[in-house]
Amino acid sequence: SNCWGYGEDDGPFFWHKGYPIAQGNRQSPINIVTSETVYDSSLSPLIVSYEHCTSISISNNGCSVAVEYADTEQGPVIEGGPLSDAYRLKQFHFHWGHKDYHGSEHTVDGKTYASELHLVHWNTSKYQTFREAAAASDGLAVLGVFLEAGEEHQGLLKITDALNMVKFKGRTADLKEFNPKCLLPKNLKYWTYPGSLTTPPLHESVIWIVFEEPIEVAKKQMEKFRMLLFSQEEEDEKFMENNFRPPQPLKGRQVCASYN
Numbered sequence: 005s006n007c008w009g010y011g012e013d014d015g016p017f018f019w020h021k022g023y024p025i026a027q028g029n030r031q032s033p034i035n036i037v038t039s040e041t042v043y044d045s046s047l048s049p050l051i052v053s054y055e056h057c058t059s060i061s062i063s064n065n066g067c068s069v070a071v072e073y074a075d076t077e078q079g080p081v082i083e084g085g086p087l088s089d090a091y092r093l094k095q096f097h098f099h100w101g102h103k104d105y106h107g108s109e110h111t112v113d114g115k116t117y118a119s120e121l122h123l124v125h126w127n128t129s130k131y132q133t134f135r136e137a138a139a140a141s142d143g144l145a146v147l148g149v150f151l152e153a154g155e156e157h158q159g160l161l162k163i164t165d166a167l168n169m170v171k172f173k174g175r176t177a178d179l180k181e182f183n184p185k186c187l188l189p190k191n192l193k194y195w196t197y198p199g200s201l202t203t204p205p206l207h208e209s210v211i212w213i214v215f216e217e218p219i220e221v222a223k224k225q226m227e228k229f230r231m232l233l234f235s236q237e238e239e240d241e242k243f244m245e246n247n248f249r250p251p252q253p254l255k256g257r258q259v260c261a262s263y264n
């Protein structure tokens with residue numbers, strides 16, 4: 005099991021002990037200061053090709069809940085935008101808070117959202133495995149989508165209705181043919197910057213693409229994430245919440261905007 009977590013004695017402020025890169029020069033998440041983002045006219049539109057979506061399962065990995073995808077040639081991919089290669093979807097997962105006022109990892113002018121969805125992709129043009137890509141500076145591309153409390157999200161229902169099957173750490177349930185395109189906002193305006201995994205091993209291998217427009221999910225859908233457990237069956241119950249890393253120093257990085 006992990007020796008790191010989100011508690012007061014194993015949380016983000018301790019991670020540097022086991023993972024010194026935690027104090028590196030391209031750590032994530034960050035606070036996006038919109039007045040300091042730079043419109044980059046060379047950024048082409050992001051191309052999201054999620055047609056062939058063979059989701060396999062949903063699982064509670066003890067720090068989040070993730071939906072995994074088959075690692076096949078014709079799998080779902082993204083390209084364009086800041087990306088020079090094609091990146092294949094491996095999994096998506098969420099980070100959230102104890103209440104709706106916080107829970108996202110990235111913040112926008114200091115604003116926190118109730119949750120943040122991460123769609124994790126790896127560079128299949130240059131690397132043979134996810135593990136290899138995860139250690140390379142251009143190996144991963146993660147799409148970040150903010151979630152805020154509002155109307156019920158029809159597309160997310162299939163996920164939130166499956167959460168009771170993976171309440172405990174280590175539980176996995178079938179989840180077939182889920183196409184995550186429905187979880188993207190209408191407007192695909194985004195910010196992009198070079199960063200890292202937001203959990204150990206904190207590899208500085210992620211090209212972050214964070215959408216400006218949040219998606220709306222119902223309060224009762226958010227509450228279903230908070231009934232998940234960090235703990236295994238038979239362990240004393242620890243509700244899975246506040247599984248987010250706070251913003252990290254920008255260290256001179258430039259955040260580019262896809263729009264003017």
Ligand SMILES: NS(=O)(=O)c1ccc(C(=O)NCc2c(F)c(F)c(F)c(F)c2F)cc1
Binds near residue numbers: 139206
């Ligand atoms: N919150 S986020 O920044 O979007 C994020 C995305 C993916 C991972 C991950 O895959 N971790 C496990 C993991 C690694 F961290 C590896 F480096 C590796 F090689 C793996 F195979 C692997 F499963 C962690 C954080």
Ligand SMILES: [Zn+2]
Binds near residue numbers: 097098099122202
């Ligand atoms: Zn994440």
